[in-house]
Amino acid sequence: MNTTGKFEVHSTFPEEVISLDQNHFPQPWTTSQWQNLGPVQNHLFTWKKENELIGYGLFQYLSGDDTAHLLKILMLPESRGTGETQGFWNEITKYLSEQGLTNIYLEVEATNARAISFYEKCGFKTLRKNKAYYSNGEDALIMSMTL
Numbered sequence: 015m016n017t018t019g020k021f022e023v024h025s026t027f028p029e030e031v032i033s034l035d036q037n038h039f040p041q042p043w044t045t046s047q048w049q050n051l052g053p054v055q056n057h058l059f060t061w062k063k064e065n066e067l068i069g070y071g072l073f074q075y076l077s078g079d080d081t082a083h084l085l086k087i088l089m090l091p092e093s094r095g096t097g098e099t100q101g102f103w104n105e106i107t108k109y110l111s112e113q114g115l116t117n118i119y120l121e122v123e124a125t126n127a128r129a130i131s132f133y134e135k136c137g138f139k140t141l142r143k144n145k146a147y148y149s150n151g152e153d154a155l156i157m158s159m160t161l
Contacts, residue, residue, distance in 0.1 A: 119158040
């Protein structure tokens, strides 16, 4: 894997992340939803290549927690399949582990085969399926992994 990305940790939610979300996430959040996130429990990580934002990951956990909730993760479509996503994920898990976290869980649309495949390669296991979990009626898989 030959990645050249730069991992960054943020205590705020930059406009460029909000824009990336609104332009590329299947169900983007509004600017207001982003602005209402509490900075104490919400942790934003970004991945840049040649100073261009190509991905972000948003996690929720409090100091002293051992489990992080992956709320959102996104890589630009042209960056997928290049090794950048795996490089970003490796940096995320290294950072979370250094913070004392030992587990991550997430929800993913049950029909999102590409994301599910990636999560499984990273070590996530499906815990259960929640019927009609999303506002569009889509089922969700609840997945978890140990760091």
